[in-house]
Each structure stands twice: as structure tokens, then as C-alpha cells.
Amino acid sequence: MKYVIIIPDGCADEPIEALGGRTPLQAAHLPALDRLASQGSLALANNTPAHLPAGSEVANLCLLGYDPDVYFTGRAPLEAAAQGITLGEHDWAVRCNLVTIEDQTMVDFTADHISSEEGAELLRAAQAELLAKAAAAGDVMASRFEFVPGVSYRNLLIYRGDASTPAPFSSDTRSQAPHDLTDLSVANDFPRGPGSEWLVRLMSESEELFASHPVNQKRIAEGKRPATHLWLWGLGGAPQLPSFHQRYGINGAMITAVDLLRGIAALVGWPRIEVAGATGYLDTDYEAKGRAAVEALEQYDVVCVHIEAPDEASHEGRHDEKIKALQSIDKSIVAPLCEALAKHGDYRILVTPDHPTFCSTKKHTHGMVPLLMAGTGIDADSQTSYDEITAEASGRRFDHGWDLMDAFIKL
Numbered sequence: 537m538k539y540v541i542i543i544p545d546g547c548a549d550e551p552i553e554a555l556g557g558r559t560p561l562q563a564a565h566l567p568a569l570d571r572l573a574s575q576g577s578l579a580l581a582n583n584t585p586a587h588l589p590a591g592s593e594v595a596n597l598c599l600l601g602y603d604p605d606v607y608f609t610g611r612a613p614l615e616a617a618a619q620g621i622t623l624g625e626h627d628w629a630v631r632c633n634l635v636t637i638e639d640q641t642m643v644d645f646t647a648d649h650i651s652s653e654e655g656a657e658l659l660r661a662a663q664a665e666l667l668a669k670a671a672a673a674g675d676v677m678a679s680r681f682e683f684v685p686g687v688s689y690r691n692l693l694i695y696r697g698d699a700s701t702p703a704p705f706s707s708d709t710r711s712q713a714p715h716d717l718t719d720l721s722v723a724n725d726f727p728r729g730p731g732s733e734w735l736v737r738l739m740s741e742s743e744e745l746f747a748s749h750p751v752n753q754k755r756i757a758e759g760k761r762p763a764t765h766l767w768l769w770g771l772g773g774a775p776q777l778p779s780f781h782q783r784y785g786i787n788g789a790m791i792t793a794v795d796l797l798r799g800i801a802a803l804v805g806w807p808r809i810e811v812a813g814a815t816g817y818l819d820t821d822y823e824a825k826g827r828a829a830v831e832a833l834e835q836y837d838v839v840c841v842h843i844e845a846p847d848e849a850s851h852e853g854r855h856d857e858k859i860k861a862l863q864s865i866d867k868s869i870v871a872p873l874c875e876a877l878a879k880h881g882d883y884r885i886l887v888t889p890d891h892p893t894f895c896s897t898k899k900h901t902h903g904m905v906p907l908l909m910a911g912t913g914i915d916a917d918s919q920t921s922y923d924e925i926t927a928e929a930s931g932r933r934f935d936h937g938w939d940l941m942d943a944f945i946k947l
């Protein structure tokens with residue numbers, strides 16, 4: 537049996553007036569998904585328990601079958617795994633965004649999609665000026681923090697502790713995802729709780745350091761937004777996840793452009809298939825991802841394709857771009873995979889976003905997402921299209937999203 541999981545990140549939405557009261561999934565032209573909906577069955581799933589962040593970090597763990605109350609320690613440790621960083625017992629990882637804040641308002645959580653090279657240069661400056669100097673002056677804690685560049689605005693800060701100098705953070709340390717602050721005041725959303733003084737200090741000191749930095753001067757001269765601050769959030773200690781093979785007895789592989797999903801893959805024992813042209817943004821190469829997924833079917837039991845673009849369009853409040861992303865996923869990923877699966881004998885396919893992201897608020901939100909399962913042993917229900925409304929009408933629900941994988945694999 538071959539299994540395919542397609543995750544159009546954040547694609548669930550609410551009815552939008554400008555779309556005649558339809559959701560982007562309803563408004564998009566999605567012939568391959570409609571065909572699958574007619575052959576399979578729809579349901580709703582909750583991947584974001586109310587007491588946890590409504591983020592991709594919780595939701596993707598959940599949809600791959602891992603109860604976040606048991607396995608979730610924070611977003612950054614998952615992303616650290618993507619970079620091959622192993623966290624020890626006293627180590628913590630912190631997500632470090634490069635952001636644009638103006639007049640205390642989060643104008644852009646991506647610093648205008650700053651390039652990885654520019655980001656790395658700013659992080660080198662932060663390491664030298666905000667940490668190395670304090671460490672040289674005898675600050676032991678400062679010597680234990682290290683900025684680790686990632687992709688674009690998505691970077692990390694690692695704390696390496698030991699029994700005598702453990703990380704100053706705890707599960708009571710609170711932080712706020714910057715993509716949920718777009719256009720809002722940040723004044724009351726700085727980190728709080730144990731160790732937060734470290735994070736607040738670095739975030740505040742980065743303002744002066746970055747203001748005069750040549751990277752930003754050049755960006756401004758080119759008409760781009762500067763990275764005005766570091767924004768630190770999503771911290772946690774080392775996660776312990778049983779492998780997917782231990783849980784379900786089969787092997788898988790992950791196709792994604794973002795470190796969060798790469799990290800989850802690494803932790804559950806899946807290889808990551810890197811695709812040239814996959815960007816984690818609206819300009820991603822959908823066809824290349826589709827081709828890579830079809831090829832991967834030859835080798836793996838489960839092929840999981842994650843596409844970040846619908847979520848990014850929602851964070852920008854652009855329902856037109858969200859529709860385009862959904863149509864590209866349908867044409868260049870769902871359709872070729874369905875065609876290829878048909879040649880592989882028994883198969884099952886699951887299409888589901890991780891969480892809803894509303895174009896109206898530009899934020900993730902808690903709540904049910906629509907999902908579609910089709911293939912061997914899955915009976916057709918009466919729905920003929922895949923969207924939030926038809927999934928609700930199906931009457932089937934997974935109140936604990938982590939139960940879905942069992943149903944999908946073991947059915």
C-alpha cells in the first residue's frame with residue numbers, strides 16, 4: 537500500500553465577502569480535488585487543542601499522529617532538528633525572526649522576506665555585539681547563547697547549558713508568534729516568565745544595532761523594508777518523538793521548503809527530499825514538488841508533501857493569492873500524484889491543512905480543518921467537492937487530530 541499526505545498549510549478559511557460569501561477553497565477551481573472528494577470521504581479534524589498555540593508546530597505534529605500534549609516542547613526545537621542540531625538535557629532552542637517593527641507595530645514578521653545572506657550577516661553582528669562582548673566582560677550566560685542562521689527571516693538562537701548553568705527558561709516562559717501580531721501593537725507581547733529578561737534584552741538591543749547596520753541601509757536604499765529587530769519566541773527543550781516506523785510500521789519521506797516540517801521529519805525518522813525551486817512562499821515551484829513526490833512514491837511507503845504558500849497568502853491577507861496557490865496545488869501536485877498512485881495498486885491519499893489561517897485577520901486560528909481521504913478501503917460519501925462546508929456536512933469529526941493518522945493508515 538502506498539500512502540500520500542498533502543498538507544496545504546493554513547488553507548482552511550472562513551467565508552469572505554469579496555468572494556461572494558465563499559471560502560477560498562470554495563471559490564478556487566480544483567478539479568483534481570473535486571474528483572477525489574467524489575471518490576472518497578470528507579471529515580473535520582482539530583489539530584490545535586485550545587490550550588496550545590494555534591501554530592503549525594502543534595498542528596503538524598498532531599496531523600502526523602503525535603499528541604502535542606505528550607510530544608510538543610516548542611517550535612524552535614523542531615526547527616533545530618532540521619539543521620541537525622541535537623539539543624542536550626540542559627539546552628534550549630528559541631525561534632529568532634528578523635522583523636520590521638515601526639512605532640511599536642509589527643509591520644512585517646518577515647522583514648520583507650529578507651534574504652538568507654542578509655539575515656546571516658545581521659545575526660553575525662548580533663552574536664558579536666550583543667553576546668560576545670558581554671561574554672568577554674565576564675557574563676557567563678551570554679557565552680552560552682548562539683545565533684544560528686536559517687532560511688530568510690526564520691532563524692534560531694540556541695542556549696547550550698549544563699547541570700551548573702541550565703537554561704534559564706521553563707515551560708512557564710511565554711512568548712508570542714510574530715505572524716500573529718501583523719499590524720498590531722507589540723508593546724504587550726514581549727516574552728514573559730522565567731528567563732524572558734534575556735530574550736527581551738536581545739530583542740531591545742537589536743533595535744540600535746540594526747538601525748545603523750549596512751545591510752539595512754542598503755535595503756532601505758533599494759526600497760525594501762529593513763530588519764529592525766530580532767523577535768524571539770517558540771522556545772523549548774529537546775523533544776523525544778518515537779519514529780513513524782515505530783508507530784505505524786511503515787517508512788515515509790517529507791517534501792517541504794520549511795525547517796519546521798524538515799525538523800519534524802528528521803525527528804520521526806523520515807528523510808527530507810530537497811526540491812530545487814521550493815521556496816516556502818508564493819513563488820514556490822509547484823510542478824517540481826509534484827514531480828519529486830511522484831518519484832518518491834517508487835521508494836517510500838508514505839510520501840508527505842507540505843506546501844507553505846496558502847498560509848503565506850493568508851498572512852498577507854491576499855485571498856486572490858490563496859486561491860492561486862490552491863489551484864496550483866490541485867493542478868501540479870494533487871493531479872499528478874493521483875495519476876501516479878493509480879499505477880501503484882493499493883493506495884490511500886489524505887489532503888488536509890494543519891490549521892486554519894484567516895485572510896481577514898492574517899492570523900492562524902484554533903478550530904476544525906476540512907480533510908479528504910480517498911483510496912483503497914475508503915468508501916465514498918455523498919460529497920463532490922473539498923471545502924470547509926462539505927467537510928462539516930459529512931458529519932465525521934476527529935476531535936483529537938492525532939487520531940486521524942491511525943484511521944488513515946490502519947483503517
Ligand SMILES: O=C(O)[C@@H](CO)OP(=O)(O)O
Nearest residue numbers: 545591592593690715847
Ligand atoms: O515560519 C513561520 O514563521 C510561520 C509564518 O511564515 O509559518 P507558519 O505560519 O506555517 O507557522
